[in-house]
Amino acid sequence: MIVLHLDAPPRTREERLGDVREALSTVLDPELDEPITDLGFVRSVALGEGGELEVHLRLPTSFCSPNFAYLMASDAKDALATLPWTRTVVVALDDHHDSDKINAGLAADAGFRGTFGSEAEHDLDELRATFRRKAHTAAAERCLTALLRSEPERDVATVGEVVLGDLAPGRHLEALLRRRWDLDLPLDPDAPVLVDHLGRRPDDVSMALRRARSTRISIDGNAHFCRGLLRTRYPGSEQEQQHRTDGAEPADAAYDPTFIPLTSLTKEHVR
Amino acid sequence: MYTKDGESYFIVDAHIALWDARPENIKNVHGQQFIDCFYDYHRNLSPESEVWPKESYLYQGGERLMKDLFEDGYVDHAVFQPAHLGEFYHSGFGQTAEASALAAAHPDKLTYNHHWDPRNGEAGLEQLRADAERFGLKGVKLYTAEWHGDSRGWRLDDPWSYRYLEACRELGITNIHIHKGPTIRPLDRDAFDVADVDHVATDFTDLTFVVEHCGLPRLEDFCWIATQEPNVHAGLAVAMPFIHTRPRYFAQILGELLYWIGEDRIQFSSDYALWTPRWLVESFVDFQIPEDLSEYAPISTAQKKKILGLNAAAMYDVEVPVELRLPEADETETGPRQPDAADLAAV
Numbered sequence: 001m002i003v004l005h006l007d008a009p010p011r012t013r014e015e016r017l018g019d020v021r022e023a024l025s026t027v028l029d030p031e032l033d034e035p036i037t038d039l040g041f042v043r044s045v046a047l048g049e050g051g052e053l054e055v056h057l058r059l060p061t062s063f064c065s066p067n068f069a070y071l072m073a074s075d076a077k078d079a080l081a082t083l084p085w086t087r088t089v090v091v092a093l094d095d096h097h098d099s100d101k102i103n104a105g106l107a108a109d110a111g112f113r114g115t116f117g118s119e120a121e122h123d124l125d126e127l128r129a130t131f132r133r134k135a136h137t138a139a140a141e142r143c144l145t146a147l148l149r150s151e152p153e154r155d156v157a158t159v160g161e162v163v164l165g166d167l168a169p170g171r172h173l174e175a176l177l178r179r180r181w182d183l184d185l186p187l188d189p190d191a192p193v194l195v196d197h198l199g200r201r202p203d204d205v206s207m208a209l210r211r212a213r214s215t216r217i218s219i220d221g222n223a224h225f226c227r228g229l230l231r232t233r234y235p236g237s238e239q240e241q242q243h244r245t246d247g248a249e250p251a252d253a254a255y256d257p258t259f260i261p262l263t264s265l266t267k268e269h270v271r
Numbered sequence: 272m273y274t275k276d277g278e279s280y281f282i283v284d285a286h287i288a289l290w291d292a293r294p295e296n297i298k299n300v301h302g303q304q305f306i307d308c309f310y311d312y313h314r315n316l317s318p319e320s321e322v323w324p325k326e327s328y329l330y331q332g333g334e335r336l337m338k339d340l341f342e343d344g345y346v347d348h349a350v351f352q353p354a355h356l357g358e359f360y361h362s363g364f365g366q367t368a369e370a371s372a373l374a375a376a377h378p379d380k381l382t383y384n385h386h387w388d389p390r391n392g393e394a395g396l397e398q399l400r401a402d403a404e405r406f407g408l409k410g411v412k413l414y415t416a417e418w419h420g421d422s423r424g425w426r427l428d429d430p431w432s433y434r435y436l437e438a439c440r441e442l443g444i445t446n447i448h449i450h451k452g453p454t455i456r457p458l459d460r461d462a463f464d465v466a467d468v469d470h471v472a473t474d475f476t477d478l479t480f481v482v483e484h485c486g487l488p489r490l491e492d493f494c495w496i497a498t499q500e501p502n503v504h505a506g507l508a509v510a511m512p513f514i515h516t517r518p519r520y521f522a523q524i525l526g527e528l529l530y531w532i533g534e535d536r537i538q539f540s541s542d543y544a545l546w547t548p549r550w551l552v553e554s555f556v557d558f559q560i561p562e563d564l565s566e567y568a569p570i571s572t573a574q575k576k577k578i579l580g581l582n583a584a585a586m587y588d589v590e591v592p593v594e595l596r597l598p599e600a601d602e603t604e605t606g607p608r609q610p611d612a613a614d615l616a617a618v
Contacts, residue, residue: 031488061311062304097301119423134491145566210530210607213566214491217523222488224517232315249519 011085013047020045020053023079027072030131032223033138036072039223040230040240043094051087053080058094058237060229066098070105070112071124077106133197136179138219140193141212142172142246160205165189171245220247231255272595273345273552273579280556280576281595283583284349284548286448286483286508286540289336289370291362292329301418302359313545316512321550331544333373341380344541344548347580348589350382352412352448352483352508358419371406382587384410384448389431390419396438403442409587410446411439412483415467427467436475446586447471448481448506451493465493472500479586481538484509490524494531501604504586505532507578508542514554522560526567533608534574534600538583555579568609573597 011019025037036042036057043058057073077091092103105115113120144159147167164187167173177187183197194208195201202208224247231238238255248256273280292306310328331339340346351374353365367385374383383406387399402408416424425432427449439447451465465486472480485505486493497503505528513521528537539555541548556575560567576597584591602608 061308063308095304097304207607211491211495214494214527214531217520217527218488218490221490221513221517221520221524224520225488225513228315228516229311232311247520249517251516 016047016083016085017045019083019085020047020055020080023083024055024076026079027075029068029072029226030128031068031219032226033131033135033219034223034244036076037240038242038244039227040234040237041072042240043234048087051085052090053083053086053088054090054092055080056092056094058230058234059096060226060233062095062097064096066096066102066116067112067120067124067127069093069096069098070102070115071128073102073106074112077109132179132182134215134219136176136183136185136197137212138216139172139176139179140195141209141216143167143176144193144209145213145216146172156206156209158205159209160192160194160201162193163189164191164193167193217247220244223247224249224252272347273556275553275556278556278572278576279595280345280552281580281584281591282344282346282348282548282552283539283580283587283589284340284344284346284541284543285481285538285583286352286506287336287340287349287543288351288353288364289331289333289366289373290354290364290544291366292360292364294329296360296362298359298361302356302364305356305359305364309545312509316516317546318515318550321547328544333369336373336543337377337380339547339549340541340543345552346380346548348380348382348584348587349543350384350410350583350587352384353386354412354414354450355386355388355417356414358417374406382409382589384408384412384446386412386414387435388417388419389425389429389435390422392431396434399435399438400442403444408442408444410448411444412448412450414450416450428470432471433474436471436478440475440477445477446479446481447475448483451482451484451486465489465496468503469496469500472496472503476502478502479504481506481586483540485524485528485537487524490527494527497532497536498607499605503532504536504538504582506538506540508540509545511539511541511551511555512546514551514558518558519561519564521558522564522567525570526560526564529570529574530567530609531607533602534577535582535602537578538586539579552579 021037024042025035027036028034029036029039029041032039041057041059043056046054055076057076059069073091073093077089080086080089080091091106093099096102101115108114112124144162147162148154148156148159180187185191185195185199192201194205223244227241227244243256243258273282292302297303306329310325313328314322340349351365351370353367353370356364371383374381385402385406385408387395389395391398413427415426436447449468451468465482468480468482479502481504482493482497483506485507487510493505497505510521510524513524541551558570560569581591581597
């Protein structure tokens with residue numbers, strides 16, 4: 001690998017900015033299950049001639065949970081540090097009630113516990129795992145509800161038998177497969193869809209689907225609320241946000257030129 | 272009272288505040304950030320015609336409050352749920368003296384709830400007893416994310432909290448409102464975790480726990496707990512204004528709540544002065560679940576009446592005119608309350 005880099009022509013400024021963007025797009029808001037780049041959380045990128053990089057992040061409120069804030073900022077720093085051409089990487093979180101603390105911790109690579117001391121008893125792995133499971137639950141519900149809407153005769157209790165191969169290809173299925181891959185769940189067409197993070201099938205299928213639905217509603221609702229608050233807090237930030245189809249509503253057309261009304265998307269399924 | 276199309280609704284605004292975030296009361300940058308954050312909520316979720324200038328948002332005073340709620344806002348009774356935030360504001364955020372005096376002057380219209388903090392130990396317990404007598408407390412508002420010296424939060428199931436809850440039981444303070452919503456702490460745990468409500472609801476079955484903001488942003492965790500605990504209710508503070516910006520999301524929240532916890536345990540609130548009640552009441556009475564969300568049954572007029580006032584009136588012993596009363600729904604104690612409500616399969 002090292003030889004390859006030496007032989008490769010130096011990255012232009014544009015290419016490096018592209019690298020930065022790509023690295024940051026791997027960083028997810030764990031709760032909203034979306035890249036921070038799509039959410040508009042990247043405030044600025046400053047690139048020095050010698051490979052010095054400074055990235056500033058912003059959040060929808062100054063009171064966003066510090067554990068989530070730290071998680072995203074440290075993930076961003078880790079992702080940027082893997083770029084071979086960087087000399088120094090500074091990630092800073094702006095306008096947060098714990099900005100000073102978090103930024104000092106990031107600069108020192110102190111970790112979550114090192115940054116917050118006795119207040120942080122655990123690292124953030126469990127929190128991350130919780131939201132990975134929720135993201136999987138929501139992705140499965142989106143697929144199954146779409147199936148139920150397209151097959152109005154189908155009995156809800158039968159969704160426990162639905163396997164990956166029964167699902168229509170597309171965005172929802174791809175998202176589900178990504179989530180399953182994250183959790184080491186089987187990806188073959190015969191694998192049942194409605195399973196928990198350990199692959200276990202529920203006893204009460206209808207109840208499991210209802211619970212999954214409330215998880216999906218939570219995630220979609222939070223995502224749109226957070227995006228809206230960011231736009232209120234930082235006018236113009238809508239330019240940085242990518243459209244989110246899940247949970248989109250007609251009001252989103254006001255700031256999202258790519259908005260497609262739900263009715264035109266679901267027309268073929270109207271009963 | 273609000274009347275439309277021949278139907279009258281008794282309105283209880285179950286979560287209001289009389290706050291002071293004017294510069295002279297702000298202690299530090301966090302106090303500034305807190306009110307800025309509230310103002311962003313207000314601007315983001317309100318119809319344009321209902322957006323206040325920042326200046327009038329910092330403080331309303333009693334006169335303005337009475338007008339917004341009772342003259343313009345159709346409200347019959349309202350309950351103060353103060354956030355103390357003593358680390359951010361010199362005299363606290365919610366104004367105890369002013370709000371309690373206003374409630375004392377209008378006992379038919381206002382109920383004053385106070386707050387406590389288990390980190391105040393024995394002294395706080397004594398204070399709670401004094402406050403209960405001074406204010407005639409029926410309820411308290413607890414803010415587990417409150418800062419206190421080096422501590423950035425506490426849990427309802429901490430041992431000291433149990434002692435305070437036991438005192439509440441003894442003093443007849445039966446309505447425990449807990450802020451579980453867009454918040455900040457405790458740091459280490461998921462700051463929105465409602466698991467501590469689960470523990471205390473099981474151990475204090477004679478108290479009623481109202482989870483304000485119905486657990487948003489973790490609606491599903493809240494629903495699951497509330498389903499198992501018959502003494503857990505949902506407060507709609509901050510959920511209500513989604514009725515304007517995100518009506519489909521609002522419909523889904525309501526649909527889920529009706530399914531999991533039923534129509535007798537959901538309470539309307541404007542969260543004044545985050546929002547004023549008038550437009551929320553009007554919008555809610557006109558609201559219906561969109562037809563294509565066929566997994567939910569339509570909301571009935573009776574359900575709207577309960578949510579808008581009758582449920583909270585029952586909790587606070589507010590007298591409701593006979594002709595506006597409704598019987599409780601015949602629902603199970605635990606488990607989904609309305610499992611037969613519309614689902615995709617039923618359509």
